[in-house]
Amino acid sequence: MIPSGAQARSWVASVRATRRRPRVDSPGQSPSPERACRRAALYVHWPYCEKRCSYCNFNKYIPRGVDEGAMRNCLVTEAQSLLRLSGVQRVESVFFGGGTPSLASPHTIAAVLEAVAQAVYLPADSEVTLEANPTSAPGPRLAAFGAAGVNRLSIGLQSLDDTELQLLGRTHSVSDALQTLAEARRLFPGCVSVDLMLGLPGQKMDQWLGQLQELLYHCDDHLSLYQLTLERGTTLFTQVQQGTLPAPDPELAAEMYQEGRAVLREAGFRQYEVSNFARNGALSTHNWTYWQCGQYLGIGPGAHGRFTPQGDGGHTREARIQTLEPDNWMKEVILFGHGTRKRVPLGQLELLEEVLAMGLRTDVGITHQHWQQFEPQLTLWDVFGASKEVKELLAQGLLLLDHRGLRCSWEGLAVLDSLLLTLLPQLQEAWQHRTLLPVSGR
């Protein structure tokens, strides 16, 4: 494929013409002509933030001045390099995350998308999501992102309580958030997601349910509920350690989660993943790719990827991490075309473990067809059907194994990490047993 400016413009133009993305109930199932190894999702990491949030331990930097041009060139270069290396022919979704990617200029977003469209097939209806912070995304700016090719927004709203927003170290107020949300819905109808946190220090049940109800009044068709995880090295963690803030009560957080998902179910939302809720089929296809263990490329400082470097003659999927620190990453991109710092080949068993751990996060779970794509010999029945411990989980009503496949029950989804401690060793055992058998026809 020969990149050309004309082709790029034609992609953005086609996006403008399409505008609305198709909605699907199971995005992963949508057939595409390319085989799975020729398709991938693309994650783009924008590492900069205006301010450090008190709960965030992501790879982000508070810069004094960003040389956006250099950053843009490097992102474009790395996208081109990794696409070539992966041998991918079709990119089905792009996600701009961070950091705060809404601080990047729409021009940068467009440049990356154009580079992708030049290199591979980027269908006009591909999901292109941008994470946006209320303060960095006033209306006209959001429109400019739309013009650059973004067709879905994920707004880091976090709370509808100004005191909580301050505690979290957010730069926006409740009214900023609601205003941004309204603008976003006008510009990207049906394609706006909001995050709401639960289990904050000192948070009360009634007051939090009130926030959720209010949010239901304002929100679009997608919502994420995240329980606060106190991460080492964050201000919040230190404050709780030192006792200046009360430790979040895990019992109460569990209750909020249960109440919250019940409220959303009532409101017609489908809980299609542990923390994600959608109505009218507004699931995120990009994130769905993660949970289905599809290939994804990660570009930008510290971005993670998982793909088979077919362009390089590889046959094994690799877990890849780009260099964390932006300046070093840029130097490497300039020198080598990409800033891949770490490549770890994933064994067949490891991949299956990921299929299990990620797939069970979704409401669909792991279907027999899905499993078979990764493991044609051992069926889910072979692996889990005879285990006494798994039977106990089935009997307790936490897990289901039937003609559709393996999945969590409503109750089971909330304790998935405990279930996995039984399921993963079972898979390992079945796998070891399998390798002892003579392998025929492979």
Next chain:
Amino acid sequence: MWVRAGRTLRPWAAGAHAAAVEPQAASRAYGVVTEFKEKPDMSKFPVEDIRNFSIIAHVDHGKSTLADRLLELTGTIDKTKNNKQVLDKLQVERERGITVKAQTASLFYNFEGKRYLLNLIDTPGHVDFSYEVSRSLSACQGVLLVVDANEGIQAQTVANFFLAFEAQLSVIPVINKIDLKNADPKRVEKQIEKVFDIPGDECIKISAKLGTNVESVLQAVIERIPPPKVYRKNPLRALVFDSTFDQYRGVIANIALFDGVVSKGDKIVSAHTKKTYEVNEVGILNPNEQSTHKLYAGQVGFLIAGMKDVTEAQIGDTLHLHNHPVEPLPGFKSAKPMVFAGVYPVDQSEYNTLKSAIGKLTLNDSSVTVHRDSSLALGAGWRLGFLGLLHMEVFNQRLEQEYNASVILTTPTVPYKAVLSSAKLIKEYKEKEITVINPAQFPDKSKVTEYLEPVVLGTVITPDEYTGKIIALCQARRAVQKNMIFIDQNRVMLKYLFPLNEIVVDFYDSLKSLSSGYASFDYEDAGYQAAELVKMDILLNGNFVEELVTIVHKEKAYSVGKNICERLKDSLPRQLFEIAIQAVIGSKVIARETVKAYRKNVLAKCYGGDITRKMKLLKRQTEGKKKLRKIGNIEVPKDAFIKVLKTQSNK
């Protein structure tokens, strides 16, 4: 010694006779003045010119400092600034200012134109080792009872005094530290009169630190302590009052000659083991070993005779000449452990290292009993028996410090007894009264006439303002008051009979904290008494946990059961179902705690960048899960048992 101690050693561990001692030749770097060009001729010291004595004191009252001054005054060691607690050979002793191991020295002192041989026989500081103390004292005719002029009589002063009193020794009270600003020797004099019935004018007031009046102590030793009543003409009769192990020379026995003579080349026999040895070396301690031709009746020194193991030279044993058997000296007993604890390596891969460390330490300490033991939760280890709490603590600390071994020490238990009624059981055990160390072997009530528990007579000395609180504490520990007197206007001495089990864990810490550190405590063995003992089981959702079977007194069952349940609750991870933790006696539940089921356990955010980290965490957790012990369908981490079983740190 129950007052003030080193930073790492628990307070009551100060003053230990760590029976396990390796000779530390390297640390004996003090200048010895009494250099004999030739081997000294000990025949020049007839019995009437010999005095054998010990110094006894509460911790930090100045026993070692006084010993240093006596050694300097008699020219045994150089008078230099370095003479700090010369007799404390062990590194731990010097570091902490406590006496861990008894040391002995022969002093030559000229008084009124006569040259005397004064044998200072040091004793271990603590009544955990009361047997060893009593053996050391049996080689003496008198003691110096050192009391701090500021602190006055403390619990251990009392315990030590009575040991000397029972041995019918002359007691010379020495009031030390009169140079201190707050010294009140008059008050201490009155205490001594009241508690020990010794006239105040017999007290010698000194400052060992400054050397004030120390000379008069030596004079008192000569004037007030009688020479030993022994006979050179009789056949050899020698008491072993201490022994150490030297890697190159074998066992070095410290001996006191009651009768006869011993010389190099003699064939001697141990009255206890009946084994015969040839004497390779005899001599005096000054305080290093100094060979002599012979040792004579009334004298004290060392003997090396090719013994390979300290169990061949047990404290209290009698040595006599081959073909000249004598009546053994009275009072010999084999070591009787009173406190037992499980010792396990933190990591099973360190089993062999720990085994060798325990082996090396017990080379010097025949009083520690060692039995192999294993636990489902803790793996392979040992059940060790100790003479007392202090002995246990010191042993454990030496394991950690000298051998760099990290061990799990389980909560100490005491040896209970059961008087059997079932003829079948009596036949099986071949005796009517059995000792029960392992709770799993506790015989059922239906087969038993009565159970017995070990008791000790405890002495507490405290400023009277804390008396109320201390009485309440003792009562809570099932102790029975035997005596209570004011030893002066504001100090009270309390005597209580304690079940040993009640003081093995945290009694001393509680006493110290409720008296702001002012009360002192000591105890002595007081035999056994009948007790209503029960076996308590711990159940997890109805399944027995065999590691946690406990023998408790009926009155304490609830509080002990509740404590175990609570500790388990805190250390059991949540599972997908509720866990009932119950303490039961027979079929009766006496305490219960519940671990609630997990309601939420799932990572909130799991996207592309989180997968690697999440899978790593899951792998680690599943690996950990493989090491869990399953009780019913409950997964219990090893940690949980360790937290319940190991000695509780200070609350």
